Amino acid sequence: xxxxxxxxxxxxxxxxxxxxxxxxxxxxxxxxxxxxxxxxxxxxxxxxxxxxxxxxxxxxxxxxxxxxxxxxxxxxxxxxxxxxxxxxxxxxxxxxxxxxxxxxxxxxxxxxxxxxxxxxxxxxxxxxxxxxxxxxxxxxxxxxxxxxxxxxxxxxxxxxxxxxxxxxxxxxxxxxxxxxxxxxxxxxxxxxxxxxxxxxxxxxxxxxxxxxxxxxxxxxxxxxxxxxxxxxxxxxxxxxxxxxxxxxxxxxxxxxxxxxxxxxxxxxxxxxxxxxxxxxxxxxxxxxxxxxx
Numbered sequence: 001x002x003x004x005x006x007x008x009x010x011x012x013x014x015x016x017x018x019x020x021x022x023x024x025x026x027x028x029x030x031x032x033x034x035x036x037x038x039x040x041x042x043x044x045x046x047x048x049x050x051x052x053x054x055x056x057x058x059x060x061x062x063x064x065x066x067x068x069x070x071x072x073x074x075x076x077x078x079x080x081x082x083x084x085x086x087x088x089x090x091x092x093x094x095x096x097x098x099x100x101x102x103x104x105x106x107x108x109x110x111x112x113x114x115x116x117x118x119x120x121x122x123x124x125x126x127x128x129x130x131x132x133x134x135x136x137x138x139x140x141x142x143x144x145x146x147x148x149x150x151x152x153x154x155x156x157x158x159x160x161x162x163x164x165x166x167x168x169x170x171x172x173x174x175x176x177x178x179x180x181x182x183x184x185x186x187x188x189x190x191x192x193x194x195x196x197x198x199x200x201x202x203x204x205x206x207x208x209x210x211x212x213x214x215x216x217x218x219x220x221x222x223x224x225x226x227x228x229x230x231x232x233x234x235x236x237x238x239x240x241x242x243x244x245x246x247x248x249x250x251x252x253x254x255x256x257x258x259x260x261x262x263x264x265x266x267x268x269x270x271x272x273x274x275x276x277x278x279x280x281x282x283x284x285x286x287x288x289x290x291x292x293x
Contacts, residue, residue: 028058028065038078044287045087049077051257054094087290088265137177145177149186156186163190181211188220197224215244219251226254231262249278256291265291 031046046066049055055070066074073094080090152169155162167190173183188203201224207217222237238255242248252275259268272292276285 028060028067029071031057031064031066034066034071034074038074040081041074041078042286044284045077045081046074047283048087048091048287049073049094052091052095054091086293087287088260137179141176142180145173145180145183148173148176149180149183152183152186156190163193166190179210181207181214181217184210185214185216185220188217192220192224197228200224213244215241215248218244219248222251222254222258226258231258234258235262247278249275249282252278253282253284253288256288260291 031043034046035041035043046055046057046064050057054073055066057064057066057070059065076094077090080093081087085093148169152166152173155166155169158166167187170183170187170190173180174187177183184203184207188200188207191197191203192200201221204217204221204224207214208221211217218237218241222234222241225231225234225237235255235258238251238258242251242255245251252271256268256271256275259265259271269292272288275282276288276292279285282288
């Protein structure tokens with residue numbers, strides 16, 4: 001049982017009263033119960049509050065739940081929306097209230113970020129001498145490495161229980177062909193998912209050096225910098241990624257979020273609009289509509 005320790009002092013003496021923590025502070029609230037209690041809040045509002053680190057949901061019994069401290073923030077947000085406030089101003093007000101300035105807490109953002117994984121092989125970028133840096137790499141080595149890569153992606157997609165095997169298989173591919181960028185990027189994704197951020201960043205940077213046209217390496221570098229609070233660098237990498245694949249809706253979403261967090265709402269607006277166009281059924285489309293108005 002959790003306890004609160006309350007000290008009372010009389011002169012030089014001290015008494016300590018130990019009380020059980022109030023039950024309400026231990027309760028968890030489901031997303032469904034919160035929506036019923038606060039009908040002006042949508043699911044995407046709750047997810048966005050979590051992305052800003054304002055609330056900290058957890059998974060329990062297959063449901064997303066929120067704690068008592070989250071309920072305080074949720075109640076504030078719902079009251080502001082009910083009064084007709086725009087959600088953007090609600091978020092900024094809550095952040096300012098929490099920190100005294102429009103700064104961000106990215107502790108929970110990493111859990112929300114979605115890294116771009118490579119599941120198929122594309123033609124390799126043309127270099128004057130593709131395997132000059134590794135003269136011992138043969139075409140046979142490259143073909144076997146590609147087979148290992150495809151095996152690794154199957155293991156990777158099978159779930160967390162198979163990730164150790166997936167990592168080992170990606171490493172087998174890279175032992176044969178150190179320039180196989182898809183294996184480098186996917187290995188970085190596993191590191192990222194384990195919160196091994198410096199290792200993940202190093203792998204993404206290596207992938208981007210070997211193949212400057214690797215959308216996944218650039219987009220994932222954007223996520224690494226976004227989660228670390230390096231907003232300008234994050235925006236740079238998202239923009240670079242979009243020059244390679246301008247059809248990837250989530251890149252516009254994350255670029256828009258990053259610009260919002262830098263206070264550059266006017267620049268963010270067209271990216272919110274493009275996200276709506278590319279993902280009319282996307283999970284963030286209602287928010288994108290609100291932010292692009």
